[in-house]
Amino acid sequence: MLKINNLTKIYDDGTVALKNVSFTVTDGEFLVIIGLSGSGKSTLLRCINRLIEPTEGKISWNGKDITHIKGEELRCYRREIGMIFQHFNLVRRSSVLKNVMAGRLGYAKTMQSLFGKFSEEDKEKALHVIDRLEIEEQIHKRADELSGGQQQRVGIARALMQDPKMILADEPVASLDPVLAHSILSNLEKLNQEDKMTVICSLHYLDLVQRYATRVIGLREGVIVYEGTKKDIKAMTDTQFKEIYGQEAERVGGGLEGTIA
Amino acid sequence: MKKQNMKVKIPQKPSLVPPFVASIFSAIIPGLGQILARAYSRGLIILSSFLTIGGLLAWRIYEQGRRYQDIKTMISKAFQFSPILQIITILFALLYIWIIIDAYFTAKKSNTGSRSYGTGLIFFVLAVFFLLGWQIGDINVGDFFSQADTALPTIGRLMWPWEKAIDRPEEILTISADVLSPCQEEEIPIVEALEDEAYISISPTCGNPTEVDGTPGTEFTIVGGNFNKDVEIEIWWKDPNGNEFRQRQEGEYVKVMPDADGNFQVKIVMPYRIISSTIADENKIWEIQARQLLSVGEAQLSEEFTLAVEKMIETIIIGMMATLFGVVLSIPISFLAAKNLMSENFLTKAIYYIVRTILNVIRSIEPLIWAIIATIVVGLGPFAGIIALTVHSIAALAKMYSEAIEGIDEGPIEAIQATGANWLQTIVYAVIPQIIPPFVSFTIYRWDINIRMSTVIGFVGGGGIGFLLQQWIRLLDYRAAGIAVWFIAITVMILDYASAEIREKYN
Known part of the structure; x- marks a missing residue:
């Protein structure tokens, strides 16, 4: 459960983006x-x-601030928490698989991930997720070669890798x-x-x-x-x-x- | 309501002085009238350009006529030496008048609210400025033509130096015959013509040298046979001291071409020569020689050519090594110089500004100057050149790389951060894939520049072909220098093409 209390965000230039927003x-x-x-x-x-970074207010996730x-x-x-974006925010010159694997970075060991090494389970998971979103044919293509809809599916696949x-x-x-x-x-x-x-x-x-x-x-x-x-x-x-x-x-x-x- | 009205209708502030007075002020201090007419920037620009031109003009007049104490003669001599100064002075006076008139109209227009940009005045000032530049730059187009006679053969050797690229082993064929000086009772017999061997025969076989007062010496007739045809024959002397020297006649070396059978005939006058008296008493035998320079054996690449090839390789290596070191060292620095990565907190911002400043300072010092500094540390040679180019490459590449980093799409960074990736992972997964193409492009570009630079870094002792080129130019060996210039041109052209092709692929 996500609980947001009196969230306010004022940017450095003075723009008030959020004012006392509360919801659950x-x-x-x-x-x-x-x-x-x-x-x-x-x-x-x-x-x-x-x-x-919020300016004021409190965000709690499953009871934790x-x-x-x-x-x-x-x-x-x-x-x-997985996130997907309007402009997909994929690394355009990287392959679909690499973009999807990036979703696992939060779990991976830093040194191994820097050299592109992921565990076998992670790789299987990626293939499964890619299958599920029906982009398996694009797996080795570069992200910017895909259509918009396919790119957003890659975005979702990346989020799913997080087990969100x-x-x-x-x-x-x-x-x-x-x-x-x-x-x-x-x-x-x-x-x-x-x-x-x-x-x-x-x-x-x-x-x-x-x-x-x-x-x-x-x-x-x-x-x-x-x-x-x-x-x-x-x-x-x-x-x-x-x-x-x-x-x-x-x-x-x-x-x-x-x-x- | 009234207040609002006021706000909309701000009238242009009128001139502080009437037009006529503005003119007078500008006559006292050019530009002051315009300033008083509230055309502040116009007035300041006029004042500064007037002072600049006036100062430069005064300096040039002083420079030309500085030997004369009296100012009047100084100016008239300067005008005499450099007529262009007259034109500039007239234009300067015109400018002064123009400024006074301009003050009048500027003040008048300030009152009516319209104002011109003074384009005409700007062009006029620029014209005077460039005329001064012509004088200061000592530009003299006539030099191109007046010195062409002496320059053209040299340039010809520079442009087509390939005679020097090939060497033939040479041998000198020397045939000699003795003469006595002065004549004595015992005579040297005249040499007889030989059947199948080169010979020279001289008559008479004795005579006197040219006197110190110019009384011509004995004229000898040299007849030769069985020489190699189509090869010039030089006439040499060997005096009783044992010194050899070439025969000159009317200022030119005596040269003769044998006919189709290898025979020749030439008349020479015995030259003036100081002979030490002790030797003159004992030995009165002189020798006349006919020499032919013969090439024997296979043609081979000249020493200059092979040296140029070796140094060209060294040059390319200097450029390559400097690029390698530059790339390796500038990549980590470029991250510190990228604003978007370094705006986390105060400390990182401070690092960013320090790094940027240092890079700018290093970059503003030319590689040639770095090479001079490097030679102080490590001595002459290619290592100094590598250091100089590396230092400059680091600064230039770090700046270009950091700009590539600043130009990256924030989207993927945000997305990778959202997955829970740490800083290092974000760099490797979201930043590096985006910056590789521009990095490759900039690196190739730098490699190109480094090899170009390494061709001249030798001029200051940094090794490579520049070192040779400079030496040959100083020795006036323009053919050898030409070979070096050709090598540089060919290398740079190939490089240009290759670098453009590679960069095309990564754009």
Whole structure:
């Protein structure tokens, strides 16, 4: 269980990215964070695995305060949380296999990993994960030779190598077409439902939110302005929509049940 | 509302003085009028360029006429020696007038709110400046033509030096005959013509040398036969002291080409020669020699050619070794000089700035100067050259490498950190794969530069072909120097091509 209390992030240049954000994620949830670009979604996700240091507030993971842990402890925490990214963040000139194996670095012995040596179990695990994401044909290709959808699968495979208990996905489908978007999100859904991994995912399109989320948080200018369950999203009103996306925003279809003014 | 209005309509601040007064101020101190018209930067630029040009002009006039105490003669002599100074002085006066007029219009335009950029003035200042440069640089296009006669043969030898690349073992054929001086009762018989052996026959067989007052000596007729045809014959003397010297006639060495049968005939006047008196009393026999320089045996590569090849190899090795050491040493340094890796905390930032500063200082000192320093430490030779190029390569490569590191995509780093990887793992998995292509490219580029540099590092004692080239130039052996220049040119061309090809592949 992830618990976030009064999280605030102010960047060095004075930008307030998050303001007193508090919420709890119970195990097995598929939590989607919505909001405009710059609303603080990415900062929030990166604060959770401490890629960004929070300014104030407290983050606890399974009852343990991880807000200020360092070194080995931080590494052990991070490897329990997989992360996937909008731009995949693969090492473009490295092979698919090498990119996937990198997911195991948190477990590997430093010296061996520096020379590209991993244990047999790790290698088998990689092949299994690659199989599962149906990218086995690309295994020896360079990452930048793959299509966007394939690259994101490599990203997921890398996260899975960590044996994560939770997956953070920062707009994982924003660079993909709608068909691929569904395919990637259904991969995440499978992990959520079959492997019981908690997923926290930021998304832009409300139809995707409605299809995959079990719960939704709406961020605007670093503040939580909306919280709801799957049912609530369907019933989202225009006022609520504008609260998240601003007064100028207009809803366009999306099969929502809420009234459109 | 009113406040807002004020804000929008800031009128341009008017000139502090009326246009006419601005002109007067600029006449006293050029540019002051413009400054008072609130065209501050314009005024400062005018003032500094006026002072620069005026100062340079005064220096050149002093330089040309410094032998004259009186200022008036100094200036007139300077104008006489270097007419271009007259033109510059006139332009300088024009500039002064222009500045005064410009002050007037600048002040006027300040009041109306429009302002020109003074492009014309800038071009004028630049023109005067470059004219001064022409004078200071002592540029004289005429030199190209006036000295062409003496320069062309030398350049010809430099450009086509290959006669010197091949050597033939040589042998001198010397045939001699004696003459007496002065004439005595006993005469030397005239040599008879031989059937199948080279000979010379001289008549008369005695005579007197040219006197010190210029009274010509006895004229001898030399007839020779059975010499090698198509090979020039030189006429030499051997005086009673045993010294050999070449016969000169009207300032030129006497040379004669034998005819198709190998026969020749030439007349020479016995030259002036100081002979020590004791020897002159005892021995009065002089010798006239006809010499032919004959090549025998196979042609072979000359000593200069093989030396140039050896030194060229040494040059390439110097460049290669310096690149190797440079790469090995600069890689760790480049990580310390990469801003994105070193902005963790105060200490790392301090290291970053220190390393960067040191690299910049080292890089700003040319390899030739490093070579001079290195020769002080390790003495002349290739090792000094390797040290010099290594030092410079480290600084240059570390900077280029660190910029490649700074240019890497942050995404993969973030992703690898998120897996729980430590610092070292992040470097190896997210940074190194991204920097290898630019690193390879920069390394090849540096290798290219190092070999070019190693060709001249010998000029200051750093070993390699530069050392030979400098020696040959000093000995005025332009053919040998030409061979070295050709080797350098060929090597650099091949290198250029190879390095471009390799870098293409990694871009």
